[in-house]
Amino acid sequence: MPPLKRLAHPFRSARTWITLGVLAPIGMLAASGLMLADLRQDAWDKAEQTSKNLVQVLERDIARNVEMYDLSIQAAADNLRTPGLPELTPELRQLILFDRAATARDMGVMIVIDEHGAITADIDAVPPRKGNYLDREYFQIHRARAGLGLYVGRPIVSRLTGERMLPFSRRINKPDGTFGGVVLGSMKLSYFTHLFSQIDLGRDSAINLYLNDGTRIMRHPYDEADIGVNIAGTQTFQGFLRNASGSFVHTSARDGVERHYTYTRVGGLPLILNVALSTKAIEAEWRAKAIVIGGIVLVLCGLTIALSLLFGRELRRREAMQAELERLSLTDTLTKLPNRRAFEDAFTRATDNARRSGKPLALLIVDADHFKRFNDRYGHQVGDEVLQGLARCLSASVHRPNDLVCRVGGEEFAILLTDTDQAGALRIAEKVHAEVSSLSIVSAGIGAGAVTVSIGLASGVPSATEKTALTDLYRLADGALYEAKAGGRNQTRCAKGQDTPTGSQMWPLQVVRGS
Numbered sequence: 001m002p003p004l005k006r007l008a009h010p011f012r013s014a015r016t017w018i019t020l021g022v023l024a025p026i027g028m029l030a031a032s033g034l035m036l037a038d039l040r041q042d043a044w045d046k047a048e049q050t051s052k053n054l055v056q057v058l059e060r061d062i063a064r065n066v067e068m069y070d071l072s073i074q075a076a077a078d079n080l081r082t083p084g085l086p087e088l089t090p091e092l093r094q095l096i097l098f099d100r101a102a103t104a105r106d107m108g109v110m111i112v113i114d115e116h117g118a119i120t121a122d123i124d125a126v127p128p129r130k131g132n133y134l135d136r137e138y139f140q141i142h143r144a145r146a147g148l149g150l151y152v153g154r155p156i157v158s159r160l161t162g163e164r165m166l167p168f169s170r171r172i173n174k175p176d177g178t179f180g181g182v183v184l185g186s187m188k189l190s191y192f193t194h195l196f197s198q199i200d201l202g203r204d205s206a207i208n209l210y211l212n213d214g215t216r217i218m219r220h221p222y223d224e225a226d227i228g229v230n231i232a233g234t235q236t237f238q239g240f241l242r243n244a245s246g247s248f249v250h251t252s253a254r255d256g257v258e259r260h261y262t263y264t265r266v267g268g269l270p271l272i273l274n275v276a277l278s279t280k281a282i283e284a285e286w287r288a289k290a291i292v293i294g295g296i297v298l299v300l301c302g303l304t305i306a307l308s309l310l311f312g313r314e315l316r317r318r319e320a321m322q323a324e325l326e327r328l329s330l331t332d333t334l335t336k337l338p339n340r341r342a343f344e345d346a347f348t349r350a351t352d353n354a355r356r357s358g359k360p361l362a363l364l365i366v367d368a369d370h371f372k373r374f375n376d377r378y379g380h381q382v383g384d385e386v387l388q389g390l391a392r393c394l395s396a397s398v399h400r401p402n403d404l405v406c407r408v409g410g411e412e413f414a415i416l417l418t419d420t421d422q423a424g425a426l427r428i429a430e431k432v433h434a435e436v437s438s439l440s441i442v443s444a445g446i447g448a449g450a451v452t453v454s455i456g457l458a459s460g461v462p463s464a465t466e467k468t469a470l471t472d473l474y475r476l477a478d479g480a481l482y483e484a485k486a487g488g489r490n491q492t493r494c495a496k497g498q499d500t501p502t503g504s505q506m507w508p509l510q511v512v513r514g515s
Contacts, residue, residue: 021308025301032297036290043286044260048247051262051275054199055245058207058275061195063267066187069107069168070150072099073185076112076121077170080183090126098123106194108165108186109158112172113139115181131159133184142171143179152270154215155189155228164189164227166217189218189227196220204257204278210237212270226254236261240272249279332407334384335391343406343414350402350418351473355462361418362425362459365477366394366432368411369452369489382444386451387411393435397428414477422459422494429455429492452490456481459494 112121117134138153153167165186174180196207207220214232234253245264263274330342354361375383394405404416440448458477476495484493
């Protein structure tokens with residue numbers, strides 16, 4: 001029967017510390033993961049807000065400049081109806097038709113074109129420069145459609161200056177409403193280049209300006225090959241057409257880079273402006289922080305796990321030492337049998353179990369006969385060998401896991417038999433005598449049969465009300481042992497009761513009368 005185990009404090013358990021050593025890093029990883037996710041969301045929120053602000057600022061600048069330029073174009077168209085204008089000198093006619101705002105930096109040419117495509121007035125030259133624009137798209141559109149208002153054309157290369165420009169034009173109507181020509185004002189693409197280049201968006205990010213039909217007017221960073229390219233069929237551009245403004249993430253058809261697009265329509269113009277931030281650029285700062293924080297957390301987790309494992313191993317070593325000390329405290333060092341302390345613990349538990357189940361409990365007290373003579377004649381070393389031999393014989397006599405063989409002192413042993421009545425205990429006693437009869441000590445020349453034992457036996461069912469079973473059962477078995485000694489030794493005697501032969505006496509145990 002195994003000895004009682006003491007309950008360990010949970011924080012003194014190696015398993016507890018190993019569990020904590022695993023759970024703590026998991027908690028650290030979870031907390032750092034949540035923190036990094038929050039930082040990543042902050043990075044995206046910041047990027048989106050920055051993009052919105054940039055788009056708003058750029059859109060207002062472009063819309064305001066186009067509006068001012070359009071006012072100059074409208075003024076030129078209106079001034080053409082001034083009475084007596086054709087009779088004026090070219091210089092005076094130029095001053096009446098064009099205002100000085102149209103000569104601002106990055107503003108291109110402003111000219112008046114008649115119904116045949118020829119230049120009739122030029123803001124930059126008197127007399128006007130020569131040229132014919134009958135083939136220009138804007139000219140043909142205005143000639144075909146009246147009431148179009150301001151028309152924004154595709155980027156062109158000026159025939160007067162050789163520069164890339166964005167044309168803005170309005171139709172001139174004759175007094176009878178027929179087509180009378182076009183007022184053309186162009187804006188240099190360098191205006192957009194200067195405007196966009198002031199903003200550093202980071203690697204693989206861009207600013208784009210498109211016409212409603214998907215024609216790219218300008219891209220920053222600037223690449224000549226991008227100007228005039230039509231992307232109307234791409235999913236990215238289709239996203240710009242869904243709403244007047246908004247944002248989304250998509251992979252660019254131009255270079256395969258994933259970007260966050262924030263877009264808006266430019267005032268009431270057929271223009272779409274977008275700021276496209278590379279998702280890698282958005283997360284670059286966060287990724288650097290994540291690597292540092294993640295590295296630190298992983299190192300801390302590793303250290304925590306390592307220290308927990310080391311601490312757990314030390315606790316296991318101490319637990320093993322404590323268990324060994326506990327075992328040694330319950331073990332007789334000579335015979336390796338459980339000692340008296342272990343016997344008392346086991347007997348208390350066996351009595352409680354028998355009291356609950358109502359099953360019998362038997363106790364055998366075994367004592368070596370004439371043991372003092374062996375010590376006096378052969379010495380204590382041989383006496384120790386005799387005791388060790390007896391321990392082996394007694395252990396060989398019982399086989400059930402709950403039966404217990406103990407050395408309770410000197411040459412005295414005890415055998416505790418659970419769920420065993422008197423008849424069963426007598427069979428064990430007979431087996432003990434048989435095992436001991438074959439015991440020999442070769443080193444001292446002691447042959448088989450020289451060593452004998454006397455056995456006192458007591459058995460019964462514990463009373464449900466009495467709590468003195470251990471003292472009484474041991475006293476009865478010990479008394480039976482003395483009877484066996486007095487009766488000539490090398491025999492077994494059962495404890496005698498003081499009541500009727502039926503053995504129904506109720507003391508702490510129902511004692512079965514011995515013979």
